[in-house]
Amino acid sequence: MRTRTLRSGDRALEVSALCFGIMNLGVDVDKDDSYALLDRYFEAGGRFFDTAANYGAWTEESLGTRAGDSERLLGSWLADRGVAGEVVVATKCGAGKREAGRPLAGEGPTNFEGLDAAVVRRELAGSLERLGLERVGVYYGHVDDRRLGATEIADTFSALVDEGLVAIPGLSNTATWRLAIAREHSRSTGGAPFGAWQQEHSIYWPRPGLPTTTLVDTEAIDYAADQPDLTVLTYSPNQRGQLVRPWMSVRPPYDHPGSLERLRRVHEIAHELGATAGQIALAWHLAGPTSRMQRPAGSDVSALDALPARRVAMIPVVGARTLAQLEESLGALDVTLSEAHRAVLDGV
Incomplete structure (x- = not known):
């Protein structure tokens, strides 16, 4: 590993x-x-x-x-x-x-x-x-x-x-x-x-306006991307199985229309790569989400796309009750996301 x-x-x-x-x-x-x-x-x-x-x-x-x-x-x-x-x-x-x-x-x-x-x-x-x-x-x-x-x-x-x-x-x-x-x-x-910060995170972003003390949000991504000695460890990355069971309701505080669109995009990537939606979420965390703040350092002289990506050091914390569940999570280590895939997932 x-x-x-x-x-x-x-x-x-x-x-x-x-x-x-x-x-x-x-x-x-x-x-x-x-x-x-x-x-x-x-x-x-x-x-x-x-x-x-x-x-x-x-x-x-x-x-x-x-x-x-x-x-x-x-x-x-x-x-x-x-x-x-x-x-x-x-x-x-x-x-x-x-x-x-x-x-x-x-x-x-x-x-x-x-x-x-x-x-x-x-x-x-x-x-x-x-x-x-x-x-x-x-x-x-x-x-x-x-x-x-x-x-x-x-x-x-x-x-x-x-x-x-x-x-x-x-x-x-x-x-x-x-x-x-x-x-x-x-x-x-x-x-x-x-040096370790454990918060809930998956593929979703919290519903706008909600308190996010326990969750990874875009502000957390922006802060952690500027801290080379800080790693974000994410719990509930598979949302208790909801990512691979679309008939389940999206859990609060992620229950808003934007989450359904993100879930659709994740399933499209999963189908393209022959993976599960849960594995795509884990692979994104392993790759390190990118801060999408509009005006980071250097943006006064360069376009945002011309600046180096500011990625977060992130480790998913996976749970399992069965060997099948654990095997699925371990399989995420073999999933490689393209830059295009990352860009889709990094989008707010």
């Missing part, structure tokens, strides 16, 4: 170009099937896994799971296969339960524990124990904590890098302006800036 390099200032970490998100493994996928998926990804050359401390907490009542079950499953597999030293693990904190007796929720009151330094350190210690590791490759603040200043969160995570517990610090589900403030603060103080 091809590799990419995550960066945080002058720090670098080599990872697989396709990250395996294992949110469901050990939660609603049993151990045997989970091991089969992990084995296949590893066999294909995959060495980059994504999990979180709270995976399992959402299904405590319905499935009898616990927060951390995904990490426990991965830790068990790493130990059983003896490959802990060969892989990069990304995990997350901050979206566990603030109050044990209340459920987690996507909308307020969320009951998220937040990103206080004490919480971050406590959760990292728990994750390392469950994973059987001494440090993690990427450690994300799972959901931005707006009770805290962005600079305070930045200091907490850069300190973990200084202590050797984390290789690359990251944020997820965070507004572009908050990430920018945090990164500038770390650079100015000599700390490790956030």
Whole structure:
């Protein structure tokens, strides 16, 4: 499998170009099937896994799971296969339960524990124990904590890098302006800036006028294209299978007429290349979407088309419950998009 390099200032970490998100493994996928998926990804050359401390907490009542079950499953597999030293693990904190007796929720009151330094350190210690590791490759603040200043969160995570517990610090589900403030603060103080930014993205752009704190939008693309030490990691790139099942409704906040046109174009490219729509989405992310801002640096003397393409470093995080689903995602690594294909997909 091809590799990419995550960066945080002058720090670098080599990872697989396709990250395996294992949110469901050990939660609603049993151990045997989970091991089969992990084995296949590893066999294909995959060495980059994504999990979180709270995976399992959402299904405590319905499935009898616990927060951390995904990490426990991965830790068990790493130990059983003896490959802990060969892989990069990304995990997350901050979206566990603030109050044990209340459920987690996507909308307020969320009951998220937040990103206080004490919480971050406590959760990292728990994750390392469950994973059987001494440090993690990427450690994300799972959901931005707006009770805290962005600079305070930045200091907490850069300190973990200084202590050797984390290789690359990251944020997820965070507004572009908050990430920018945090990164500038770390650079100015000599700390490790956030180098991994995990947001939802697929082939669609959000409906105009909607808040996009958790999503990749054109502003996020423009910012990331100007940051050579920042990689965007995209979750839900296949929109839970909707891309290959056009009879399914487009999910909010992408439910607007422009999305249907983009889906049509993706299927046209897929038909031309003998691929699936999901593979086209992944191939576009792997190629790196281009910023389409009208007046980037240099546009005062040159036409936009004459300026170098400003592409985003992007790694899709793919999930799978079955080997067939994983095989489809792995197949995206063999899809090559032409410049014409990229131009269609880059269009807003």
